[in-house]
Amino acid sequence: MSEYKSDLTKLEKVFEEYESNPENLITILQKAQEIYGYLPKDVMYKIGEKLKVSPAKVIGVATFYSQFRLEPMGKYLIMICQGTACHVSGSEKLASAVSDYLGIESGKTTSDGVFTLQKVACLGCCSLAPVMMINGEAYGRLTPEKAISILSEIRKKEAAE
Amino acid sequence: MRIVIGEGSCGIAAGAIKIHSAIEKYAAEKDIEIGITGCNGMCFLEPIVDIYDGKELIKRFVRVSESDAERIVNAVENEDFSSLSDIEISDEDKNFLDLQTRIALRNCGKTDPESIEDYMDNGGYKAIKKVLKMSPKEVIEEIKFSGLAGRGGAGFPTWFKWSAARKSAGEKKYIICNADEGDPGAFMDRAVIESDPHSLIEGMLIGAYAIGAQEMIVYVRAEYPLAIKRLEEAIKQAEKAGFIGENILGSGFSCKMRIKAGAGAFVCGEETALIESLEGKRGMPRLKPPFPAQSGFKNEPSNINNVETFANIAWIIENGGSEFSKLGTENSKGTKVFALTGKVNKSGLVEVPMGMTLRDVIYKIGGGIKNGKSFKAVQLGGPSGGCIPKELLDTVIDYKSLSATGAIMGSGGMVVMDEDTCMVGMAKFFLDFTAEESCGKCVHCRIGTKRMQEILTKIVNGEGEQGDIELLEELCGVIKDGALCGLGQTAPNPVLTTLRYFKDEYDEHISEHRCRAKECSAMLKYSINPEKCIGCTVCARNCPVKAINGELKKTHTIDQNICIKCGMCSKVCRFGAVSIG
Ligand SMILES: Cc1cc2nc3c(=O)[nH]c(=O)nc-3n(C[C@H](O)[C@H](O)[C@H](O)COP(=O)(O)O)c2cc1C
Ligand code: FES
Numbered sequence: 257m258s259e260y261k262s263d264l265t266k267l268e269k270v271f272e273e274y275e276s277n278p279e280n281l282i283t284i285l286q287k288a289q290e291i292y293g294y295l296p297k298d299v300m301y302k303i304g305e306k307l308k309v310s311p312a313k314v315i316g317v318a319t320f321y322s323q324f325r326l327e328p329m330g331k332y333l334i335m336i337c338q339g340t341a342c343h344v345s346g347s348e349k350l351a352s353a354v355s356d357y358l359g360i361e362s363g364k365t366t367s368d369g370v371f372t373l374q375k376v377a378c379l380g381c382c383s384l385a386p387v388m389m390i391n392g393e394a395y396g397r398l399t400p401e402k403a404i405s406i407l408s409e410i411r412k413k414e415a416a417e
Numbered sequence: 418m419r420i421v422i423g424e425g426s427c428g429i430a431a432g433a434i435k436i437h438s439a440i441e442k443y444a445a446e447k448d449i450e451i452g453i454t455g456c457n458g459m460c461f462l463e464p465i466v467d468i469y470d471g472k473e474l475i476k477r478f479v480r481v482s483e484s485d486a487e488r489i490v491n492a493v494e495n496e497d498f499s500s501l502s503d504i505e506i507s508d509e510d511k512n513f514l515d516l517q518t519r520i521a522l523r524n525c526g527k528t529d530p531e532s533i534e535d536y537m538d539n540g541g542y543k544a545i546k547k548v549l550k551m552s553p554k555e556v557i558e559e560i561k562f563s564g565l566a567g568r569g570g571a572g573f574p575t576w577f578k579w580s581a582a583r584k585s586a587g588e589k590k591y592i593i594c595n596a597d598e599g600d601p602g603a604f605m606d607r608a609v610i611e612s613d614p615h616s617l618i619e620g621m622l623i624g625a626y627a628i629g630a631q632e633m634i635v636y637v638r639a640e641y642p643l644a645i646k647r648l649e650e651a652i653k654q655a656e657k658a659g660f661i662g663e664n665i666l667g668s669g670f671s672c673k674m675r676i677k678a679g680a681g682a683f684v685c686g687e688e689t690a691l692i693e694s695l696e697g698k699r700g701m702p703r704l705k706p707p708f709p710a711q712s713g714f715k716n717e718p719s720n721i722n723n724v725e726t727f728a729n730i731a732w733i734i735e736n737g738g739s740e741f742s743k744l745g746t747e748n749s750k751g752t753k754v755f756a757l758t759g760k761v762n763k764s765g766l767v768e769v770p771m772g773m774t775l776r777d778v779i780y781k782i783g784g785g786i787k788n789g790k791s792f793k794a795v796q797l798g799g800p801s802g803g804c805i806p807k808e809l810l811d812t813v814i815d816y817k818s819l820s821a822t823g824a825i826m827g828s829g830g831m832v833v834m835d836e837d838t839c840m841v842g843m844a845k846f847f848l849d850f851t852a853e854e855s856c857g858k859c860v861h862c863r864i865g866t867k868r869m870q871e872i873l874t875k876i877v878n879g880e881g882e883q884g885d886i887e888l889l890e891e892l893c894g895v896i897k898d899g900a901l902c903g904l905g906q907t908a909p910n911p912v913l914t915t916l917r918y919f920k921d922e923y924d925e926h927i928s929e930h931r932c933r934a935k936e937c938s939a940m941l942k943y944s945i946n947p948e949k950c951i952g953c954t955v956c957a958r959n960c961p962v963k964a965i966n967g968e969l970k971k972t973h974t975i976d977q978n979i980c981i982k983c984g985m986c987s988k989v990c991r992f993g994a995v996s997i998g
């Protein structure tokens with residue numbers, strides 16, 4: 257496991273708060289993801305050790321739920337809604353335009369580490385469909401062109417920095 | 418006077434926070450109170466700013482922008498709103514709320530979700546006080562009188578579940594709220610928690626008392642951070658006020674409460690999968706029986722209800738079960754909340770008495786179809802539900818009538834589709850969803866949905882063959898009968914209902930390679946009409962794959978072998994010369 261060298265001491269606080277009860281596995285994984293931005297393998301091993309749950313079980317849970325990421329995330333997380341209301345308002349075209357523009361599939365991160373793209377089901381802003389969310393901020397009533405201009409603004413800003 | 422800003426998720430997405438700060442800035446040092454409220458359901462008018470005089474709503478401003486902040490503040494200061502008529506809600510839009518009957522949403526968009534005092538000022542926590550003087554049996558009787566059925570989808574009588582959990586013996590009992598809200602395109606539960614968290618708490622408390630539970634757990638979708646934050650705050654307030662904890666209001670009844678955030682899996686809305694997830698495991702459904710009432714969370718008796726179900730409870734206790742059962746039809750009592758979205762003019766949250774027709778909801782409340790297009794279908798029940806066609810628009814909303822159409826009441830998603838929506842594409846959309854969300858435990862669902870998804874993909878790609886429809890029908894039957902849980906058992910519904918009402922669209926895709934909604938891009942052919950083309954070259958310059966040939970002032974042509982059917986040429990052509998067939 258030499259390729260993984262996460263600072264495991266950051267987990268101590270989480271273990272203190274959520275005693276070593278396997279029932280809390282999902283919550284602990286959520287907290288760990290908040291700390292590291294994703295779930296590195298050594299972090300999952302450590303959590304398993306602490307909760308006395310096998311690594312297979314921990315990884316089994318981590319891969320079952322869509323919230324957990326096993327790879328580092330880009331600086332901007334783009335969530336494109338694929339819920340029903342967004343679907344009938346053209347979210348598929350929106351998603352493929354964004355995907356083409358960034359050159360990545362859903363679930364992946366651009367090679368410069370700036371954007372991570374994720375298709376999600378319903379962001380709960382259906383009346384603004386189609387919707388995308390960038391780092392928690394929602395953008396509604398989008399067209400492929402509008403979405404790309406928002407992203408190119410971010411790109412420009414990042415390039416300037 | 419008080420300025421109140423609607424700060425539910427949809428209001429915030431439309432810019433409510435920025436407006437709030439701007440109003441705060443201009444109102445600084447003025448004698449103007451500023452408050453917040455949740456979602457009043459008029460999502461199509463967000464951001465919304467209300468002006469109150471005491472408890473009375475005197476003005477409502479809609480689609481407000483940051484630049485309106487200053488004049489709103491000035492108008493409030495001078496008590497003269499004549500200059501704001503351009504952003505005042507129209508009478509026509511007022512109808513949206515006036516035509517509804519609000520029980521579960523009674524406080525949404527009215528009270529401050531972050532204030533227990535405001536909830537109590539509006540009659541909150543009276544019901545629990547009343548309940549603590551009743552016997553649990555009497556509470557269950559009252560709920561039985563009301564005829565309340567579960568609003569999470571299955572529509573099971575609430576009193577029956579409570580009674581079973583009450584009779585079940587166990588060391589400890591749990592009452593659990595299902596706030597996983599998995600139907601993509603539904604947001605009623607989120608709105609209730611964000612806008613009126615105390616009504617959920619009070620409903621759960623009453624349930625806890627009725628079944629004898631010692632702990633209340635709310636399982637909330639992880640994608641709902643604001644709902645989680647407001648509920649956490651509300652729980653703290655209720656604990657402080659003595660409604661949650663040891664010896665509640667001196668009654669001897671004790672009950673704790675906590676929140677568990679889900680982690681994104683549709684199947685966890687199924688109650689036994691939800692329990693597995695609460696226990697920290699992969700959310701895979703259990704075989705029933707035993708039912709959760711006998712053996713649920715940690716193998717103890719547990720009762721699970723939906724958010725909206727709980728949101729009705731305090732009202733029923735306050736007003737009496739018979740008052741609730743006055744509303745509705747023979748087999749369905751009370752009201753139902755729907756998230757009305759899609760191609761409808763006024764999208765948002767609507768709560769209507771059972772028995773109203775779909776037509777009235779979509780046309781009278783929803784204001785009809787956007788952009789003057791024609792109505793094609795309405796989808797109810799999300800991935801477990803179905804599409805109801807134009808001919809059945811006069812179907813009334815009740816459990817039986819909706820089931821008879823092949824759709825279901827569902828949890829409240831109501832997505833309207835117009836002539837531009839391809840119904841085969843819609844079926845594929847839902848199968849993509851269920852195939853992705855199938856937990857993989859049973860073969861019928863895991864492999865069956867995958868095979869259905871493949872056939873539907875073939876059809877929308879223009880590669881459908883004779884026999885595909887028959888194969889789909891066969892698969893639907895087998896999956897319905899064989900799947901372990903509700904996810905698989907209902908997964909065929911979107912296909913079955915579209916086959917039932919829109920079979921000609923399937924036939925056109927397969928036999929004629931034609932999509933009448935012009936949505937299935939693989940079947941579209943873009944061509945340039947020589948009579949309209951003036952040779953301006955705009956299309957050729959904008960084509961991302963250089964599929965368009967032609968010289969200046971001469972008719973252009975599209976090379977079909979290169980064209981990727983992106984639609985760019987038709988979008989940029991100012992002469993309407995690109996035809997799509
Ligand atoms: C695949 C699947 C997903 C479900 N999702 C939800 C959900 O998101 N919210 C909900 O309240 N019920 C959902 N249900 C229904 C629950 O299993 C359960 O019937 C309901 O929570 C009971 O509450 P009620 O009696 O108040 O309706 C789902 C069922 C299935 C099979
Ligand atoms: S369907 Fe996209 S926000 Fe709900």
